[in-house]
Amino acid sequence: MSLLPDSAVTSAPGLRRAQLLLARQALEAILAAQRPADAILQDLFRDNRQCGSRDRARISELVYGVLRDLRRLQAIAGVQADAGALCALRLLDQGLADAATLEAWGLTASTALARRLAGFDPATLTPAQRDNLPQACHERLVAQYGEDATAALAQALRGQAQVDLRVNRLKATREAARQRLAQEGVKAEPTPRSPLGLRLSARAPLQNLASFREGWVEPQDEGSQLIALLVGARPGDTVVDYCAGAGGKTLALAAQMQDRGELLACDISAARLKKLRPRLQRAGVNSVVGLALPDETALAKFAGRCDAVLVDAPCSATGTWRRNPELRLREPDFAALQALQLRILGDAARLPRAGGRLVYATCSLMAVENDEVVRAFLEQHPEYVREDAGEILRAAGADWQEPELRLLPQRHGTDGFYAVAFRRQGE
Ligand SMILES: C[S@@+](CC[C@H](N)C(=O)[O-])C[C@H]1O[C@@H](n2cnc3c(N)ncnc32)[C@H](O)[C@@H]1O
Numbered sequence: 001m002s003l004l005p006d007s008a009v010t011s012a013p014g015l016r017r018a019q020l021l022l023a024r025q026a027l028e029a030i031l032a033a034q035r036p037a038d039a040i041l042q043d044l045f046r047d048n049r050q051c052g053s054r055d056r057a058r059i060s061e062l063v064y065g066v067l068r069d070l071r072r073l074q075a076i077a078g079v080q081a082d083a084g085a086l087c088a089l090r091l092l093d094q095g096l097a098d099a100a101t102l103e104a105w106g107l108t109a110s111t112a113l114a115r116r117l118a119g120f121d122p123a124t125l126t127p128a129q130r131d132n133l134p135q136a137c138h139e140r141l142v143a144q145y146g147e148d149a150t151a152a153l154a155q156a157l158r159g160q161a162q163v164d165l166r167v168n169r170l171k172a173t174r175e176a177a178r179q180r181l182a183q184e185g186v187k188a189e190p191t192p193r194s195p196l197g198l199r200l201s202a203r204a205p206l207q208n209l210a211s212f213r214e215g216w217v218e219p220q221d222e223g224s225q226l227i228a229l230l231v232g233a234r235p236g237d238t239v240v241d242y243c244a245g246a247g248g249k250t251l252a253l254a255a256q257m258q259d260r261g262e263l264l265a266c267d268i269s270a271a272r273l274k275k276l277r278p279r280l281q282r283a284g285v286n287s288v289v290g291l292a293l294p295d296e297t298a299l300a301k302f303a304g305r306c307d308a309v310l311v312d313a314p315c316s317a318t319g320t321w322r323r324n325p326e327l328r329l330r331e332p333d334f335a336a337l338q339a340l341q342l343r344i345l346g347d348a349a350r351l352p353r354a355g356g357r358l359v360y361a362t363c364s365l366m367a368v369e370n371d372e373v374v375r376a377f378l379e380q381h382p383e384y385v386r387e388d389a390g391e392i393l394r395a396a397g398a399d400w401q402e403p404e405l406r407l408l409p410q411r412h413g414t415d416g417f418y419a420v421a422f423r424r425q426g427e
Pocket residue numbers: 224242243244245246247248249250266267268269272293312313314315344
C-alpha cells in the first residue's frame with residue numbers, strides 16, 4: 001500500500017500531489033541527463049521507498065506520456081517549457097487535472113498554460129514537432145520512406161511496445177510455456193512470425209513468475225528473435241556473438257545450438273557481459289564463454305573457423321523509440337555511428353570460415369546505418385555475398401517471405417530492426 005501523503009486537493013482523479021512532484025523531479029533529470037529514463041526512474045523509486053506500485057505506475061505514465069509527446073508540449077509551453085510545465089500540460093491535455101488543482105499543488109504557471117493549450121493551433125507545428133522526432137531524423141526518414149509512411153511510423157513509435165517472450169527450447173515447447181503462463185495468470189498468444197515467441201495480452205510482473213525464474217521464457221522482442229534465427233546456428237557449431245551486450249541474442253543462439261558447441265559472447269563492455277551470467281544460469285546454458293574486447297589473442301583463435309558470427313552493432317536505436325522515448329531527445333551522430341559499424345563489421349569478418357555466415361543487425365530505422373553500411377562492407381569485402389534472409393528464416397521455422405529482414409513497428413508490430421546475412425565465399 002502507498003504511504004505517500006494524500007493531498008487535500010482531490011480534483012485530479014487518481015493523481016496525487018506527491019506523485020506529480022516526483023514525476024517532475026524524474027523528468028528534470030531525464031531532460032538534463034544522458035542516462036536512460038528507466039534507470040532514472042528506478043533510482044527515484046529506490047530513493048523513495050514509500051512509493052507503492054500504483055504510485056510508480058502513475059509517475060511512470062506521466063513521465064513517459066510527456067516524453068512521447070515532448071516536442072508538441074514544448075511548442076505549446078514556449079519559453080516556460082521546464083519539467084513542471086510539461087507535466088502540467090500533459091495532465092491538462094489529457095483532462096487528468098485542472099489548472100486550479102495544479103496551481104494549488106505548486107505548478108504556478110498552470111492557468112497560463114491552460115490558456116495557451118486552449119488557444120494552440122496545431123497547424124503551427126512543424127512535421128518533426130508533430131511527430132516528436134529530432135529534425136534531422138525526420139528529414140532522413142522522409143527521404144527514405146516518404147511523408148505518409150514517416151507519419152505512420154512516427155505514430156507507431158509514439159505508442160507503447162508490446163511485451164514479447166522467447167520460449168527457451170532447452171526447457172519447454174512454446175505450447176507448454178503458454179499453458180504454464182496461463183496457470184500463472186498471464187495470457188499470451190503465439191507471435192505471428194517467430195516460432196519461439198509469445199506475446200502477452202497485458203504487462204505482467206515477470207520477475208514474480210516461476211516460469212521466468214526457472215528460465216522457460218525470456219523477454220525478447222519478436223524482431224530480436226528473428227535476428228537470432230537468421231544466424232542459423234546449429235548444435236556443435238562454433239559461433240561468435242560479437243556485440244553480445246547483456247546477451248539477449250546469445251541466449252537465443254545457445255538454445256538454437258541446444259547448448260552444444262562453442263559460443264563466444266564478446267563485447268567491449270565487461271559490465272554488460274557480467275549481466276549475462278545470471279541469465280545463462282536461469283536458462284540452463286553452459287556452452288557460452290564471455291570475452292571482454294579488445295582481446296586480439298583470444299579472438300585470433302577463432303579467426304577463419306567460425307560457422308557463424310553475429311554483429312548486433314551499436315546504433316542509434318531509433319527502432320526502439322517506443323521503449324526508450326528519451327533517446328529521441330538528441331540527434332544521433334550518424335557519421336560516427338556508421339564509421340564504428342563498418343569498423344566492427346570489418347573486424348568480425350575475419351572470423352567466419354569459408355562457407356560460414358556473418359550477420360549484420362541493428363535496431364536502427366536509418367539507411368545510413370543499415371543499407372549504406374552493407375553496401376560499403378560488400379565493396380570492401382568481395383569475399384562476402386548476401387544470402388536470402390527469407391530462405392534462412394523459413395528453414396528455422398519462421399514466417400518471413402522477403403529476401404532481407406527489415407522490421408517496422410507500424411507494419412510488423414515489433415521494434416524497428418534491420419538484418420542482413422552474408423556468406424563467406426571460398427572452398
Ligand atoms: C545493440 S547492443 C547489443 C545487444 C545484444 N546483442 C542483445 O541482444 O541484447 C550493441 C553492443 O555493442 C557493444 N559494442 C560497442 N562497440 C563495440 C566494439 N567495438 N566491439 C564489440 N562490441 C561493441 C556495446 O557495448 C553494446 O553492448
